[in-house]
Amino acid sequence: MNSEKLSKLVVKSLEDVKAKDIVILDVRKMTSVTDYMIVASGTSIRHVKALADAAEEKSREAGHRPTGVEGGEGSEWVLLDLQDVLVHVMLPRAREFYNLEKLWSPSLATDLAVKDR
DSSP states (O other): HHHHOOOOOOHHHHHHHTOEEEEEOOOOOOOOOOOOEEEEESSSSHHHHHHHHHHHHHHHTTTTSEEEOOOOTTTEEEEEEEEEEEEEEEOHHHHHHHHHHHHHHHHHHHHHHHHHH
């Protein structure tokens, strides 16, 4: 399964558990670390954990074992590392504070590269 199909599988698993505001970021041109980042919100700490667990379970079933999971019980942010896909599940306040969508947006990266010259 390629990274695009894996990202779609993860999104479907998040939708099944009622994730909010799911965003897929294609970061292939920005980093060699991963191909896609998926950012989603949960409505409570328990919901964040359930969303991350669902994404991990579906990924395992498809043969993609996570290389790491950060956060968990009692966390406002859980990171699931599937190598080609990084999954960030957060409470809205953490998501707003870290603003990963803006940090990893292609236009911001282009702006920064121009300023560095």
